[in-house]
Amino acid sequence: MKVNNAEFIISAVKPEQYPGEGFPEFALAGRSNVGKSSFINKMINRKSLARTSSKPGKTQTLNYYKIEDALYFVDVPGYGFAKVSKKEREAWGEMIETYLTTREELCAVLLIVDLRHPPTKDDVLMYDFLKFYEIPCAVIATKADKIPKGKWEKHKKVVKETLKLKQDDEIVLFSSETGMGKDKAWRILEKYSHKL
Template identity: 45%
Template sequence: MKLKSIELVISAMSKTQYPHDELPEVAFVGRSNVGKSSAINTLLNRRSLARVSQNPGKTRTINFYKINEEFYFVDLPGYGYAKTAKTERQHWGTVMQEYFENSQDLRHIFLLLDIRHEPKEDDILMYKYAVHYNIPVTIIATKSDKISRGAFQKTFSMMRKKLDYHGEKILPISSLKKTGKDEIWNHIVNIFEQDGYNITVE
């Protein structure tokens, strides 16, 4: 994917702030500290476009990154941080529900899981949440450099079983070694093409 332009258009707090230019969106979601911001930065060839939070669980906004003036990466707030207050968790749920119910352009969700650990209850609920809203989901397994490639399939089978995940792919990525991003980009382009969008890839 040739990245000609990347712009943080808005950090939205409510549906009134969502972009309304009818460009397709893919959203990224995962637990706090799963490596979501690092994965987005790796995909976009940037070091700090998506900021890695020093205060897990504090991100409240939905960040819309416009790519090549053609589509959006949507960075959703992280979830599952143990020290987050109940009111903050409720706010997170409200923000997510509003986005899922009101975005007219969301085409796909990438659910990020740490390749070293079993999906937790919050991950299972997040997956069920997306399924409830009939939004296609693909799993991205972060920190793939932390286990051997020979262990990938066993780990992926565990993730599928734990989530009852029937998606076609689980895509590993390592932000440290910069591996896996081409496969994820190919998948993103295929998603858009299947929905009738012509995305510039070169």
């Protein structure tokens, strides 16, 4: 998909703030600092629509990005790093769970992991959660450019085995530096959205 128009719409924390157009939505889940903002920016050919932060745990809301008046990327708060109180973490957890389990417009979740490292315990929990609620998902393994090409398959295997990835869930090796995996990621989104 060629993207000419992309805009940040709203930071939502509760359902009444979610946009109402009924466009397909794709949530991006992953630990803090895994490259979700860089993924969004690469997918839409923009340098800094999604703000990347050197401070992990900066995203504390559901950030809606409208693409081509056709779909939304929804950046959900990263897990793992954020230096916040237990109470705040629980509130986020509730917000994310409400969104993922009740939002009818949600077509699929893109679970963003770092190809260089095995998925974390939190990644595994998120994947299990998505499977439990039968939410379609695909795994985007970022930072592929940081690994020699000859080792891609080995790292991919580690990701698959750690998550116990189901056969029909796709994994995309992605690089926000080189754009590798971008076309495949768009194909997956188109497959899941049916409306594009």
